[in-house]
Amino acid sequence: MHDAAQALQFVRSKADEWNIDPCNVGLWGRSAGACTALWLATHPDLADASSPEMIPRQSTRPSCVAAIFAQTTLDPLQMRAWVGRELTYGPHAFGISTGGLSAGGRFDRFIAERTALLPLIEEFSPASLIGAHAPPIYLDYLDFTMEPSEPLDAYYVHSPRFGQGLAELAKTAGVECHLRYADKKDADYSGWKEFLIQKLKRM
Known part of the structure; x- marks a missing residue:
């Protein structure tokens, strides 16, 4: 995840050369990549203003994030509470032995x-980190209904319940957050692409 933060800093450091606005950078990702994008959105900025080097001085905070099929919490108790006991995905992320x-x-x-x-969960789980500092977020689970039509592993790994849980936390924190899944369309945007385009146009 820190590699992703450094990649964003590198892109911003090239703003003049690449003719981009460093204050207007959106992110999107799918599944684990979506979790990483949400981590960058919710984590305190990792910029080091005192660094003599240009890259570490750049912000790691995106302007907006579209997260597709995101795992929004890495806390096993919260995962089970949100998604259900059928969920078995996640231990590998923490190197837990499977023997x-x-x-x-x-x-x-x-x-x-x-x-x-817990120290790692609190450092890397978007649900643990989300607060008023987070940028606008779009959570997309369009392939799945809120209730599973059949008990497939893919549903529990990419369940809209992950999005529902984070959307509720975002609302409490005052963060703009949109949620779409198969049986619920977002009232403001037709999809994550329109969300990113419109957000970046306005900034």
């Missing part, structure tokens, strides 16, 4: 190790 365990057993170990992992 001989079923998928459900691996997630149970993830929960058992949660306390030790």
